Amino acid sequence: MFVTCPTNFLVLNLFDFTLRFKGFPIEEATRHLNEIQSLSDDAFANSLEKRKQDIVHFHLNNNAFYTDLVRGINPKDWNSIPVLTKSDLQQPLEKRLSNGVSKKKVYINKTSGSGGHPFTFAKDKFTHALTWAMIQNRFSWHGINLKKSFQARFYGIPLDFVGYQKERLKDSLSNRYRFPIFDLSEEKLEQFFQKFIKMPFDYINGYTSSIVLFAKFLQHKNVILKDVCPTLKVCMVTSEMLFESDKKLLEAWLGVPIVNEYGASELDLIAYTDTNDDFIVNSETLFVEILDENNRPVPKGKVGRIVITSLYNKAHPFIRYDIGDWGSFNPNGTLKKPILKSLTGRTNDVALLPNGKKVPGLTFYYVTKSIIEDNSNVTEFVVVQTKTDAFEITYTSRIPLRKKEKEDIKNALEKYLGTGLNLTLNRVETLDRSRRGKLKQFTTLVNE
Structure with missing residues (x-):
């Protein structure tokens, strides 16, 4: 029997210890993120340009896959750099790694394949630590401490016995309780509801459609979740589209602010809703562009293809990488603080x-x-x-x-x-x- 809400002391130390034990320099990454965020607008612009050039030059000099792909480019002319597609990456990872990079010394994972082109990718350990630093930073905007706050997690879970028990143990040690979403019958949703009555959750995190379905269940019961779980502060939805009508439904029946998270496992957290309800783009570790069919930037407010450069990943190139989504920038955004106006779906859909x-x-x-x-x-x-x-x-x-x-x-x-x-x-x-x-x-x- 697992403990569903471990002590903050255990979670705090487990989180830091696990990252350090696996070689992810979380303290260094956090310091670096703070330094980037403290730059003035002019200093940030200069820093961004340098980091763009540095990552291109690194892969041109150290990655045979990328060199062959973009042979003959002028790295100083950013718009001339070819756009990297997911189909370009569907070859063995060993062929895409930078010189001297060992699979044993990097973070390796696989994309979900929701865009139709699944592939395995790698991040160097500093880049992966930066991802965790970004998540902690964005969660803190809403009073959530990743190391301490108790999470109600609406996610899938492995159905085999070993995988299931392993994930449940991981949840119990990470200060979260998982609501498996493969069965969302009325009876199961009622069980979910009873857990919120008994457990002091700080926030909800999970797939949009499942949480929306739970909100409709609450609407049918005519019960606002915050009334039965007063510790609840915020709900963070991810991985699926959040429509405005669904957002209003969630706000009404969960009784807390709704935060939209847009990310990609191969990159980082891409955009995150702030307390003013602006969808803030991650400009600290990524360079996000919105391009037309000719790979040229579109005016702010116009919908185009979302193309992203990972500014730090030296293990594997993600330079002008077409993630497979459409969106537009808010004209009120700046270079240091871009704002996503719309996220309108996948280009393959x-x-x-x-x-x-x-x-x-x-x-x-x-x-x-x-x-x-x-x-x-x-x-x-x-x-x-x-x-x-x-x-x-x-x-x-x-x-x-x-x-x-x-x-x-x-x-x-x-x-x-x-x-x-x-x-x-x-x-x-x-x-x-x-x-x-x-x-x-x-x-x-x-x-x-």
């Missing part, structure tokens, strides 16, 4: 319509969502494009959709996207989630 028009797949989800959830009957749904003119909406609900509701959905799609679309609606008990517990809101099965 593009729907090709019969008239030849291309639209972001989440457009279908967003338009449908505005109709399908008006009466709070539908709890979750996903959209799949099966042909250029055919879409399937699979949903869970307390009662089946009525004929008029189905007609309203079809009319909404035609209003925004054109006529001649065939729509099928399938009601199910539960929606299938990925192995990690994520819910993919839109999928297209159509190739160009």
